Amino acid sequence: MTETGPIRVYLLDDHEVVRQGLRFLLEAAGDIEVVGESGSAEDATHRIPALRPHVAVLDARLPDGSGIEVCRSVRAVDPSINALILTSYDDDEALFAAIMAGAAGYVLKEIKASDLISAVRHVAGGHS
Numbered sequence: 001m002t003e004t005g006p007i008r009v010y011l012l013d014d015h016e017v018v019r020q021g022l023r024f025l026l027e028a029a030g031d032i033e034v035v036g037e038s039g040s041a042e043d044a045t046h047r048i049p050a051l052r053p054h055v056a057v058l059d060a061r062l063p064d065g066s067g068i069e070v071c072r073s074v075r076a077v078d079p080s081i082n083a084l085i086l087t088s089y090d091d092d093e094a095l096f097a098a099i100m101a102g103a104a105g106y107v108l109k110e111i112k113a114s115d116l117i118s119a120v121r122h123v124a125g126g127h128s
Contacts, residue, residue, distance in 0.1 A: 007124040010053040011037040012044040012070060013086070014062050018109075022057065022116075029117045041065030049077045054124040058103075060087035060094055068094065072101040082123045086116075104128045 009032055013019050019037045026032040036051045038044045041062045048056050048070070056074060058067025071083040084105040085098045098106045104123040107116065 006031050006033040007055060007120060008033055008035045008051075008053040009120060010035060010044070010048050010051055010056045012039075012041070012048075012056065012062070012067055013037075013059040014039045018059075025113050026117065026120060032117070032120060041067070041070050044070050045073045048074045048081060052078065053081060055120050056081055056083045057086050057120065058083055060085050060089065060091075060098070068097050068101045068103070071098065071103050075102040082126070084119060084123050 009026055011019050011022050011034055013022070016039065019039070023034045023037065027034055035053050036047055038047060041064045044058070058070050060067045067085050071085065074081050075083065083103040084107065085103045086107055086109055087094065088109045090108060095106050105119055105128060107119055
């Protein structure tokens, strides 16, 4: 929870079943609300600033770009939106690129559910 209510989260992943699973998992925590989602970098780049989530959970690799590019674009418009990069790939170059783009966190999709919820809460609180 934030001072003004639940933690607002946006989900970006090109796999619908992953987005649905993330939505179910995060909203079951009780203090997190998913305010939007998309499967493409282009859509997310436009929708995230309009929805103003506290945290954007961004898939690193997408058919039309990357979550890292989305992070850079969104934070250029609104630096108050925190990004958490979620990826299947343990890649040092991508980690460095995510940090340079302003991401507050970088986690692998093999993360435990409770650890992902903690990461979202941590990032929403302004921490890396």
